[in-house]
Structure formats: C-alpha cells, structure tokens
Amino acid sequence: MSTFTVLNPATEQTVATVPSASAEETDAAIARAVAARTGWREVAPGERAALLRAFADAVDAHIEELAGLEVACSGHPVGQARWEAGNVRDVLRYYSAAPERLCGRQIPVPGGVDVTFKEPVGIVGLIVPWNFPMPILGWGLGPALAAGNPVIAKPAERTPLTAVRIAELAREAGLPDGVFQVVAGKGSVAGQRLVDHEAVRKIVFTGSTEVGRQIMAGCARQVKRLTLELGGKSANIVFADADLQRAAASAPQAVFDNAGQDCCARSRILVQRSVFDRFMAMLEPAVKRVAVGDPASPVTEMGPLISAEHRERVASFVPADAPVAFRGHAPDGPGYWFAPTVLAPVRPDDPAYTEEVFGPVVAVVPFEDEADAVAIANDTPYGLSGSIWTENLGRALRVARAVETGNLSVNSHASVRYWTPFGGFKQSGLGRELGPDALDAFTEAKNVFIATEE
Ligand code: NDP
Secondary structure, three states: OOEEEEEOOOOOOEEEEEEOOOHHHHHHHHHHHHHHHHHHHHOOHHHHHHHHHHHHHHHHOOHHHHHHHHHHHHOOOHHHHHHHHHHHHHHHHHHHOOHHHOOOOEEEEOOEEEEEEEEEOOEEEEEOOOOOHHHHHHHHHHHHHHOOOOEEEEOOOOOOHHHHHHHHHHHHOOOOOOOEEEOOOOHHHHHHHHHHOOOEEEEEEEOOHHHHHHHHHHHHHOOOEEEEEOOOOOEEEEOOOOOHHHHHHHHHHHHHHHHHOOOOOOOEEEEEHHHHHHHHHHHHHHHHOOOEOOOOOOOOOEOOOOOHHHHHHHHOOOOOOOOEEEEOOOOOOOOOOOOOEEEOOOOOOOHHHHOOOOOOEEEEEEEOOHHHHHHHHHOOOOOOEEEEEOOOHHHHHHHHHHOOOOEEEEOOOOOOOOOOOEOOOHHHEEOOEOOOOHHHHHEEEEEEEEEOOO
C-alpha cells in the first residue's frame, strides 16, 4: 500500500502518514456513489435540507478540532483556520435552503404547456488544492449535495486531514452511505480517475492553470461538465484621491493573507504616480507590522509556506539582485518561512510582476491616470480578483466595469464571500461558484412538453 506523509510546515515534523488511494480504490468509491445516486436524488427536499443542516451543526461542534488539524497540516494561523472551518458550516447552512427552492418554470408554448425541472447532474468529483483545504471543499460540496448529487472529493496530497474528518462528520450527521466520500490520493492517480471515469458527470477543480488545462482536455473527451477556479495576478489599484492610510493599512492583508498562497492575492499594487512615495512610506510600517510566526498563537497573522519545494519556488522570484524596497519579518529555524516582501521598481517583464508567485511577494508599480491603471490591470492572462481605492464613486464604478476580472472590492480588501458568485475571467477559470445561482452548475435543465389539445 502506498502512503504519503503529511508534514507540519511550521515545524517540518510529521503530522500523519496517510494511505494513498489507488485508481482501483477510486473506482470503488465511484461504484458506491453510483449505488447512492438514486436514493439521494429521491430524498424529499425538506429532508435533504434537514440533513445538510445536521451536517453543518456537526461541523460547528468540531470547529476547534478542524482548525487544529489545519494549523498542523497547512500552517494556517489558528484564527484563520477557525474562520475556514466556520465557512464550511456557513456554506452548508446557506445551501440547506436550496433543496426546497429548486424551482423550475412553466413556459407558454402552443398546443400545451412546457414545464422545466432542475435535475441533479450526477456524481460530482471535487479536486481540491492545498491552499484552502476546507473552504474550497465546502464551496463545491454544499451546492452539489443540495442539488441531489453524490460527491467524491480528492483533497491535495499535502492537506487531506480536514476533508477526511469532514466526511466522517457527514456520516455521523446522517448522510447516507456513498453520498459524500473522500479519496485521499495523488492527483495524477485518484484525481485523474475522477476525470476519466464515465460515471463521474461533473468535475470542480481549483488549482494551477496548467493542471486546469489538462483537466479541461480530459473532461472534453466525455463532454463532462466542468468548473475551473485557476490562477490570478490581481491588481490593487490606489488612486490619488483615495484614503491612502486605509489603502496602505489593508494592502498587506490583500496579498499576504495565507502567506500569499491565495488565487485572489492582490500581488500587484498599482499606485497613482503623484502619491506613489507617500503610499510607499505608509505601506512600509504596515508590512513590518504583519505578525509572522507560530500558527498556533492567536496573535499570528501569517504562517509559513506549505512546503520546502514551494518556498524554493517563491524564492526564485526574489533573486539576489531583486529590487526589494522593504521586507517584513519571519522566524528563523525549522519551518518553511518567507518574510513578506515588497518589490519596487519592477521591470514590466519581471516574472514577479507577470507570474503568479503564490507567496508573500508583491510588486508595486506607478500609473499616470485612470486609463493607464485599467490598461496595466488588464495586461495579464488572468482575471480573478481586484481592489480599487478612490473617494470618487463614478470612477470606482467605471474602473470596476473596465477591469477584466471576476471579483472586485471598492475601498476594501474583501475577497470571496459565499453570498456572491466567485470565479474568473480569461485564464483564471470557467464558471462560477457560490452565490444564489450556484446550483445551476450542479443541475441540468430538463423541459417537458405536455400536450393539452385533444
Ligand atoms: P495543482 O494544480 O497541481 O494541484 C491542485 C489539485 O489538483 C490537487 O488536489 C492535486 O493533487 C490535483 N491534481 C494534480 N494533477 C492532477 C491531475 N492530473 N488530474 C487530477 N487532479 C490533479 O497545484 P500545486 O499544488 O502543484 O500548486 C502549483 C501552483 O499552482 C501553485 O504554486 C499556485 O501557483 C497554483 N495554485 C493555485 C491555486 C488556486 O487556488 N488557484 C491552488 C493551488 C495551487 P495532488 O496534491 O495530489 O497533486
């Protein structure tokens, strides 16, 4: 039996050794989901809603345990990890209202009536990355289950423990056998099997754009439904008329949250040239104040990177001659630490400016005017997130409409919220998760014509 070792990224100590699911074991999970499929879609809507609420309550009762696992497995600061477990609970509660509201339509047609039904799409494979193991699992799981689909989740190799525990909680809450399973295995084995197996009718993938492309090609062979949440290189745009103090104080959170391992990281700060130096003077103390250290401490704001390999990759964006304007702090000793790093001025072809770093590195660049800001923000193959700082409401709306990206905040660093649709433009993805319409991605519309003429 092959296994993989889960390391604590803050200590480099072994947390657990987990059996790695083979292709055959993944097939067996798929067979259990096939067996559960009809029973789950036939559960009465009110009962399915009650089961989702019971599942949410079970998660709620285990927030501390789940947060503790994520602190150990992912190095997330404990306050963040509690929020992440709470997010799973909240998303399950939000979508527990959906089964009883899964309404179709009645469409006027000649010779009869036409009614539509939202049918469950079938078995859903969720392929989850290591950066936010719990929330990203929940965003697919809640609406997929609410729509009447069995779900098989494949967590990332480095961070499987919370998903495994959440699946146990689902069973304890009364979800029937085979309705929600976790296969902890390699992406190239278990993940690939979910993509290749004909009984899996929908894949939800979050991860790198490169693997997303391969998964899209795999799904194309079977015309399999697919949602992709991929990379980002988002802009935080600060106009001269903004409240600069607030913009500078929140910029570190917008990029260094989760040690920058966030597809929504605003890793390019665009600042109007007339206030560039003032902004940099305000940004420096804010970056130096970021509390980096022991993830188990309640005052910690930023933990380590996920692995030694990933730290090496992040470090490659900051070579010895990199234009480092200033840096924050990071502990010495064991752990995959990387201090928050601000680069300026950067060349337009600097990989730190053009590529997704997925670490605590931000490039600050000046712009001249509104048109220039929009052009720079859009000069990337990605389009996932973004923030705009200005006191001019008209400008805020004009720029928000002009920036080619899926999720924007004005005078705030807010990112993903479960009440609103989340997803990317361009190479940042395909389809939307969350929000009131999320069940559309997990159902097929069926129309039935009923003749009324004799
Ligand atoms: P990947 O895209 O390789 O992994 C994401 C998930 O996909 C994991 O569960 C992985 O499993 C699985 N997977 C990998 N290969 C396949 C496959 N062929 N078929 C099915 N599933 C597969 O991300 P990495 O972990 O390698 O991270 C690399 C970079 O990707 C990061 O540095 C970052 O730039 C970006 N990234 C972006 C994320 C986002 O939120 N947009 C999230 C994570 C990464 P396994 O863990 O077993 O390999």
